[in-house]
Amino acid sequence: MEFSPFNNVVKRCLQGMEMEEKGKPEEASKLFLQGWHEATNDFEKFLAAHYVARHQKHVSDKLHWLETTLQFALKINDDAVKSAFPSLYLNIAKCYEDLNNAEKAKENFDLAMSYKYNPSDKGPFYHGTKANLQVGDLLTAGSNSNYKSELKMNHIYFTALVNGAGLAAALAKGDGNERVYIIEPTGNYENDPNLTDKKFPGNPTRSYRSEAPLKIVGEVTEWVKQTPEEIQKFREKLETNKGEIIN
Missing domain, CATH: 3.20.170.40 (Rifampin ADP-ribosyltransferase domain)
Structure with a gap:
């Protein structure tokens, strides 16, 4: 799975980030959702869901989108995606922490640490x-x-x-x-x-x-x-x- 800045969904996410930088979160959220609806494969859905997650106003909604992101990430046997696991599990853990679910929070904190120092890319x-x-x-x-x-x-x-x-x-x-x-x-x-x-x-x-x-x-x-x-x-x-x- 090769990441390309010329991919249409990647472009949509870049446009959304540009709106964020301009202080226009509502426009950014619409662009990320558009990217989600335009996504045609697991990698594009993983990427778009990640950005949709960070625009959720409620913890439960954010958790839903983060776990959706994880769901697609786990389907992809790709080193580029695996490198996102530490921060992804960490953000999920923080959501469970905010929801007072200590058991699930610890489970995801432990998963975040297990991936942090486990590089898998062997090239070429x-x-x-x-x-x-x-x-x-x-x-x-x-x-x-x-x-x-x-x-x-x-x-x-x-x-x-x-x-x-x-x-x-x-x-x-x-x-x-x-x-x-x-x-x-x-x-x-x-x-x-x-x-x-x-x-x-x-x-x-x-x-x-x-x-x-x-x-x-x-x-x-x-x-x-x-x-x-x-x-x-x-x-x-x-x-x-x-x-x-x-x-």
Whole structure:
């Protein structure tokens, strides 16, 4: 199940989040419900239900939608969805706590902790860039950020989604050709905290980072490429983003 910002339900959720940022919760709620009604598969229903849940005014209604989110998440054998389990079980536990159901609250708190330190993604992994590299080369931390040039990065970033790596290559600085390399981490890695449990639940882009080098073991030449207009829109969003990068 590949997360894509160009998916129609994802777009609807992004539109809803934009309304939230503008202080228009009713419009946001309508967009999330529209996404729910437009969803055609378990992943889209999982995603839309997550946003519908947070606009419920009563705890019992919020719990219903969170458990609906969980119901669809459990149907999907996908690492991107599994990364949402810690926060999902935690929010369910808090609802039971508010409803004075201590037994169900503890059960879900325990489930949240059991998933928190249990990464499951084993790749394959990719890194997108415009640099001309060879098999056997090492990608290391310490380069300046593509998004904030004054920031030197303490980690090297990668993803398990080839199309995500392709988008990163398109957005990377430089005049070279877009390249997507197959990489192997040489040390421990973690969910990218800049993306995990931020706008979307869990780590749907399957984005990771490591302080250890990444070894190039191959290259792919086929991935879904976006139009120049879509890439430009992404660049404009990055330029206007006021958020801090967790380094």
